[in-house]
Amino acid sequence: MRAYDPWKRRWLNVELNLPEQKEGLVACPTFFDMHTHVRLNGQEDYDSLEKAAIAGGFGAVLIQPNTNPELDNVDVLDAHLRLAQNKVVDFYWSVSLFGELEPDGKRTLCYSNDGIEYDTIKILNAFKRKRPHLVLDHSQMHELGGFFYEATPIDAPKRPICSEAVSIFRNVMFGLECGFKKFHIQHVSTKLSIETIEYLRKYAKVSCEVTPHHLFFNMNDVKNTNFKINPPLGTEHDRKALLEAVERDVIGVFATDHAPHAEKPDNFEKAPFGTSGIEIAFSAFYTATNRLEKTIEKLTVAPRKVLGIEGAFDPDNVTVIDPNFEWTVDTKKFHSKGKNCVFDGTKLKGRVVGVKRSGRWVYWDGEFFLDET
Numbered sequence: 001m002r003a004y005d006p007w008k009r010r011w012l013n014v015e016l017n018l019p020e021q022k023e024g025l026v027a028c029p030t031f032f033d034m035h036t037h038v039r040l041n042g043q044e045d046y047d048s049l050e051k052a053a054i055a056g057g058f059g060a061v062l063i064q065p066n067t068n069p070e071l072d073n074v075d076v077l078d079a080h081l082r083l084a085q086n087k088v089v090d091f092y093w094s095v096s097l098f099g100e101l102e103p104d105g106k107r108t109l110c111y112s113n114d115g116i117e118y119d120t121i122k123i124l125n126a127f128k129r130k131r132p133h134l135v136l137d138h139s140q141m142h143e144l145g146g147f148f149y150e151a152t153p154i155d156a157p158k159r160p161i162c163s164e165a166v167s168i169f170r171n172v173m174f175g176l177e178c179g180f181k182k183f184h185i186q187h188v189s190t191k192l193s194i195e196t197i198e199y200l201r202k203y204a205k206v207s208c209e210v211t212p213h214h215l216f217f218n219m220n221d222v223k224n225t226n227f228k229i230n231p232p233l234g235t236e237h238d239r240k241a242l243l244e245a246v247e248r249d250v251i252g253v254f255a256t257d258h259a260p261h262a263e264k265p266d267n268f269e270k271a272p273f274g275t276s277g278i279e280i281a282f283s284a285f286y287t288a289t290n291r292l293e294k295t296i297e298k299l300t301v302a303p304r305k306v307l308g309i310e311g312a313f314d315p316d317n318v319t320v321i322d323p324n325f326e327w328t329v330d331t332k333k334f335h336s337k338g339k340n341c342v343f344d345g346t347k348l349k350g351r352v353v354g355v356k357r358s359g360r361w362v363y364w365d366g367e368f369f370l371d372e373t
């Protein structure tokens with residue numbers, strides 16, 4: 001069958017022994033998500049996340065440190081390592097920029113400040129105190145608060161649309177002055193942020209990612225508390241700038257920011273931030289961009305390159321896709337415990353059909369085969 005090798009950027013013919021023959025299927029390496037939340041607060045655990053990731057075509061994910069409790073010391077890390085044993089998904093972790101841990105380059109790959117509140121003093125002190133490694137940066141002026149960007153037609157606290165770009169500039173410049181050299185800006189949401197990242201590339205290695213929801217929706221689409229996400233949705237002008245930055249490869253990585261929650265309260269003040277979406281990420285990215293090879297590259301090679309993980313096309317570890325299948329998202333069918341998804345009811349194109357891990361089919365057409373591991 002046809003398979004796309006994103007390392008060499010070429011199509012191949014491979015024999016994969018599919019469980020079932022179907023017209024029009026294509027294969028590619030299993031996806032890598034460098035922005036996943038597992039919670040461990042009853043709302044997502046390693047069992048439910050394993051299934052959700054596999055159903056989404058992901059063979060590896062990088063967990064963010066704002067778990068319950070926070071991933072900032074060796075005891076918590078050991079607990080995560082135990083919980084993630086014997087899974088068909090490869091789990092990696094980012095450790096809190098503010099805690100005791102330093103990335104080991106094997107399982108813990110970088111620092112992250114995602115989901116952790118900080119202000120100008122706290123982030124500067126963290127850069128001063130820690131040994132330099134790659135930093136995943138959730139760029140936010142937390143002291144400003146605000147759930148949505150100014151001009152969003154919702155009656156709730158707002159933050160300036162430039163505040164993400166201001167934080168990107170501040171955090172990268174602070175890090176640089178303290179000897180940090182590599183930065184990865186998470187979930188960029190505005191045109192100004194893209195321009196700031198391009199400017200900062202004169203001084204440092206700065207990669208970045210975008211989520212499916214920021215490529216798909218704008219602030220006028222906010223219709224319920226599932227749309228309370230961080231960073232918020234920008235204007236249509238911003239959304240188009242993000243799509244254009246994907247096209248120019250200024251945005252290298254597609255990441256899910258899978259943020260599962262139990263049903264959110266119908267109140268914007270009380271609802272937590274986040275949308276659950278690892279299961280529909282490929283379809284949403286592909287529908288938003290209509291570019292199959294690019295979507296595969298940004299979900300496979302690009303995150304691995306940022307994190308320093310080598311790889312090559314391997315027919316024993318593949319995701320099989322039906323690029324032409326059209327379907328409507330129904331969050332009730334999610335394997336994740338988080339049913340809070342902004343794509344609920346949205347029609348998407350392209351679907352993950354199967355996943356092969358270490359030479360064995362672990363998922364096919366809605367069914368899991370996980371027992372033998």
Ligand SMILES: [Zn+2]
Nearest residue numbers: 114115138230
């Ligand atoms: Zn974040």
